[in-house]
Every structure is written in structure tokens, then in C-alpha cells.
Amino acid sequence: MNPINEVKLEFVSKSSNEAFARVVAAAFVSQIDPNIEELADVKTAVSEAVTNAIIHGYENKTGLVKMICKLYEDAVEISVIDEGKGIEDIEKARQPMFTSRPDMERSGMGFTVMENFMDRVEVVSEVGGVLP
Amino acid sequence: MNIRLTNRGNTLVAVLNGELDHHTAEYIRQKLDAEMLKSTTKNMVLDFSKVTFMDSSGIGVIMGRYKNIQKLNGKMSLAGVNEQIKRIFEMSGLFKVMPAYDSIDEAINKM
Numbered sequence: 001m002n003p004i005n006e007v008k009l010e011f012v013s014k015s016s017n018e019a020f021a022r023v024v025a026a027a028f029v030s031q032i033d034p035n036i037e038e039l040a041d042v043k044t045a046v047s048e049a050v051t052n053a054i055i056h057g058y059e060n061k062t063g064l065v066k067m068i069c070k071l072y073e074d075a076v077e078i079s080v081i082d083e084g085k086g087i088e089d090i091e092k093a094r095q096p097m098f099t100s101r102p103d104m105e106r107s108g109m110g111f112t113v114m115e116n117f118m119d120r121v122e123v124v125s126e127v128g129g130v131l132p
Numbered sequence: 133m134n135i136r137l138t139n140r141g142n143t144l145v146a147v148l149n150g151e152l153d154h155h156t157a158e159y160i161r162q163k164l165d166a167e168m169l170k171s172t173t174k175n176m177v178l179d180f181s182k183v184t185f186m187d188s189s190g191i192g193v194i195m196g197r198y199k200n201i202q203k204l205n206g207k208m209s210l211a212g213v214n215e216q217i218k219r220i221f222e223m224s225g226l227f228k229v230m231p232a233y234d235s236i237d238e239a240i241n242k243m
Contacts, residue, residue, distance in 0.1 A: 015153075015154050015155035016155050018153050018154055018155050019151060019153060019155065019185075022185075037215075037216070040185075040216045043185065044185075044186075044187050044216070044220070047153055047154075047185075047187040048187055048188060051153065051154040051187065051189065054154070055154065096223070096224075097224075104192070105157075105161070105192035105193065105195070105196040106188075106189075106192050107188050107189075107191035107192040107195060107224060109188035109191055109220070109223060109224045110187075110188050112188075112223055112224075113187065113188050113220060113223065116219070116223055117219075
């Protein structure tokens with residue numbers, strides 16, 4: 001199935017862009033008339049993914065985060081991509097309460113929130129650089 | 133995001149206003165820790181009624197403060213949590229360690 005609309009966005013891995021990215025995603029998704037709760041779900045999931053890219057992917061160093069949003073008649077697909085260090089053990093990273101950065105007071109709930117707020121979450125990673 | 137701090141008895145009441153994410157979490161953390169250091173309060177109420185967005189970064193901020201307050205033998209509670217934020221708190225098991233009330237007054241009365 002081909003998307004009815006698509007947007008690509010690239011931004012520097014600054015934490016101030018977390019709000020920017022989730023607002024862009026929400027504004028774009030609004031085209032298929034989601035309810036307020038669905039919009040909040042998308043915003044939260046995007047915020048988690050972008051935060052992961054900035055904190056863990058680039059470890060707060062400067063890099064580019066790419067976001068691709070695809071709209072279908074009754075669905076939305078959002079990809080958040082970084083080219084940072086990669087995730088060594090995806091299964092472990094997805095476990096609730098697991099965090100590689102307890103020193104930063106990270107809760108380890110990012111993937112759990114994404115999984116609860118979206119219907120499906122796919123994680124693809126390679127250490128030393130993400131897959132295309 | 134901004135924060136308004138007031139002391140009520142030995143309880144610090146913090147009203148958060150705006151969006152709580154990784155970007156704003158550091159500021160909130162610093163404000164709360166600085167206030168706890170300079171005052172003699174040992175309890176904390178965090179009011180979320182004006183929080184328009186929160187992701188899991190909020191959990192980190194709350195749990196970090198909770199650990200500090202435990203060391204003071206203090207108590208911590210939440211007020212004015214909306215449905216979206218409540219879901220994130222439930223997912224992370226936060227309500228197992230601190231209660232949430234409808235209003236600041238109720239939170240203080242039950243402290």
C-alpha cells in the first residue's frame with residue numbers, strides 16, 4: 001500500500017528539537033483526523049524516539065536525526081533514524097526499566113512508552129551505524 | 133516549561149507549567165534540588181495540572197527527587213495528573229511508591 005502523503009525532516013541532535021519534532025509529527029498526522037488521544041500518543045512516542053537518538057545514539061554529541069512520516073488512509077508510520085553508536089542488544093534495550101544511563105536519571109521506559117502508545121514498534125540497529 | 137515553588141509547612145509545592153521532556157527536565161531537576169537544599173522542607177507535592185505534555189523523561193525527574201526525599205524521611209505525592217500522563221505513570225509503576233490526588237490541597241491534607 002502506497003502512502004497518501006509523506007514528509008521527511010532532518011535536524012541537528014539538540015534537545016530543543018525534541019519538541020519541534022513531535023509537534024511536526026502531530027501537525028502532519030492531523031491530516032487524517034486523529035482524535036486528541038491519538039495525537040497525544042504520536043507526540044509522546046516521537047518524543048521518546050528522538051530523545052533516544054539524541055541521548056543514546058549520539059550521546060549528546062552533534063549529529064543529524066532524520067524523521068520520515070508516512071500517512072495512509074487510516075494509519076501512520078513514523079521512522080526516527082540516527083547514525084550514532086547503535087544498540088548492542090535490542091531486546092535488552094526494549095525491556096521496561098532497563099537503561100544504559102541511570103547516571104542521567106533516565107527511567108528506562110522509552111521503548112515501553114512507544115510500545116504502549118503505538119500499535120507496532122520496530123527497532124533496527126547496527127553497532128557503529130544504523131541500517132539504511 | 134516553568135515552575136512555581138511555594139512552601140506550605142514542611143512541604144514544598146511545585147507547580148509545573150508547560151512541557152516536561154528531556155530538554156526541560158534538567159532545568160526542573162535543578163530548580164527542585166536547589167529549593168530542597170536551601171529550605172527545611174522534607175516533603176514534596178508536584179502539581180501536574182498545568183503540564184501540557186510529558187514523556188518518560190518526567191519519570192526520571194520524579195524518581196530522582198523521590199530518592200532524595202526518602203533520604204530525608206520525607207514523603208512525596210502528585211496532584212492534578214491528566215489521563216495521558218497517568219498512563220505513563222501507571223506503565224512505570226510510579227503509583228506503587230507515591231499517591232496522586234486531584235488537587236494540591238488534598239495532597240497536602242493527606243501528606
